[in-house]
Amino acid sequence: MSLPSRLNRRLTLLGRPLFGDRAIAAWIILAASFPLGLDLYLDNPRIGLWTWDIYGSMGVNYHVYHVAAEAAMEGANFYQVHPPGHDAYYYLYPPITALTWIPFTLFEWSTGYTLLTVLSVLAAVLATVLIVRFIESHDHRLGWLDCGLILGIFLLSKHAYGSIFWGNINILLGGLFALGFWGLYRDREVLAGVVFAVAALFKIFPALVGLWFLRDHRWTATAVALLTGVAGLIGGVVLFGLDTSVFYFTDVLLGRSGSDAFIGGYPPDGFLYVTFQRPLSHLIWWAWPSAPYVVLPALSAGLSALILYVFYVNVDTLTEQLMALLATTVVTMLIYPSLQWYAVLIFFPLIALVYLWRDGWERYLFYAAAILFSFNNRPSEQLEYLTGFPEPLQGWLSAIVGAATFQTIGMSVMLFACAVYKLRVADDRSAFDPRVQVRALWAWLAPRVRSAANSR
Structure with a gap:
């Protein structure tokens, strides 16, 4: 018997060992x-x-x-x-x-x-x-x-x-x-x-x-x-x-909601809101400088609805059900300007997934995002981490980490990893193929983004 096994056997307390399954x-x-x-x-x-x-x-x-x-x-x-x-x-x-x-x-x-x-x-x-x-x-x-x-x-x-x-x-x-x-x-x-x-x-x-x-x-x-x-x-x-x-x-x-502060792009040193609306505020007023405020909550709601649509189709397996619960709690937290302390609301599906998601390369991306999720700093503090990065990489990364907290980025990447997994393993894609929706969305959005960029 190996030393860890002997130690585990000796330290069993109330029927529970020190180390469980790996x-x-x-x-x-x-x-x-x-x-x-x-x-x-x-x-x-x-x-x-x-x-x-x-x-x-x-x-x-x-x-x-x-x-x-x-x-x-x-x-x-x-x-x-x-x-x-x-x-x-x-x-x-x-x-x-x-x-x-x-x-x-x-x-x-x-x-x-x-x-x-x-x-x-x-x-x-x-x-x-x-x-x-x-x-x-x-x-x-x-x-x-x-x-x-x-x-x-x-x-x-x-x-x-x-x-x-x-x-x-x-x-x-x-x-x-x-x-x-x-x-x-x-x-x-x-x-x-x-x-x-x-x-x-x-x-x-x-x-x-x-x-x-x-x-x-x-x-x-x-x-x-x-x-x-x-x-x-x-x-x-x-x-x-x-x-x-x-x-x-x-x-x-x-x-x-602090709505006025979001118009034109929420500042990196602003209140530590964790929400889809923070990065969306930069995207909206970059593409449409005269946009009314109502566009921001509407787009946040639309993004949240799309996320739930992705995860509420095909929930036959335990992994897919936990992903749907995680998506529900993440949307619950990010659809509206929330505080970093609300992260405890997603712990049940997050921890369960970390232990019970057992197949697919996508889970490694999920793991990395889950680690990033714990670095819940103000974007202005996050920008300090990029000091010394070469250009244009520093500029690209600054645009991302200055517009969203690591917590928001981490949760978003976790959902992305889960969505890729669902697409790959779905048994029946006739009822739902996210690629069709993504292509249609991009076909509608791309010319408008290019037009807005050319007019600036």
Whole structure:
């Protein structure tokens, strides 16, 4: 027996070995997410495994939840209050969600923030358990190393650091997404419908997961999600008045897109939005300088619809189903200006694919993109990496990395690798051949691009 085998046998705990089935690519991808996150934790002496010294803007997102709940109990407009010293921070979720934070007001806000952090850790543990069970249900044994790496990406990666430091709910939502997908896998449609509806009541855009419900003929889940969502919105009206709900939809929700900043091309040093709209803004106003803003969200929606069309056809195998789930969560995140911390929402299908995609050269491109995905920096910072590159290569690369975050590029390339795989292995291309659609799209687009370029 080899030394690794003897070590594995000795370190078996609770029936699980230290090392499971070999998954070198998965280990590398998951471990690659740690350095940037650990660097942030280590650089911050106020937050760590044994340190919790709340200061400055630490926990400010939770502090917003706390003062909003206090205002709600007093009958005030909780969208117009903010923590002392943080005038730019306001409550951003539908009215009914304010009920979530009322029990936390029994404590000081700093204690509530600590409790939310504990709940986030528990949500990460739940998500890890569900992902591990899902992967092992498909004949891939995981060891404690795998469990630690999966839990680590939920808590120690840069994807997660902001949610811990600022005290927001993204890791909780990551746990809800994992629970919802697990519920679908176990045919517990009521659970899945409620879970995704609750997530959508907080962030709105998770409602797009309902498209997968329809594609997968999950009619019970669809009905339950709709009823839960509508009940939540009506509950907000009943409890807090119609004016509060109207204020939310007109002043809060519509004011979050930062649309003016996208006109003409979103700047590399702008807010760290992760979205299709960032690179599209450069393409649109390069080709059509006088384009109205509405073209940008329309084109983002059209691109998202095309992506879902590609992945919602031919979902007969486990790999194709996971690719469809990944496409759904990526579109959910990128169709609208999102924050880098929302990346936890794609972890369930991403991690499952990393372990369970077992054939095709395309998966190696997918692996490389998954590593790039963890380098979630501002484009202005990404441009610094290109210093010293020869021209014209530096100019070409600068146009790409200055217009989109590595996170967006990574997710896009992952979807590209999956799409190429689907095209190559499809058994029946008579109903769907992406090459026909791509050629038709290019035949329409190419002369317009050339005409716009010649007119500049």
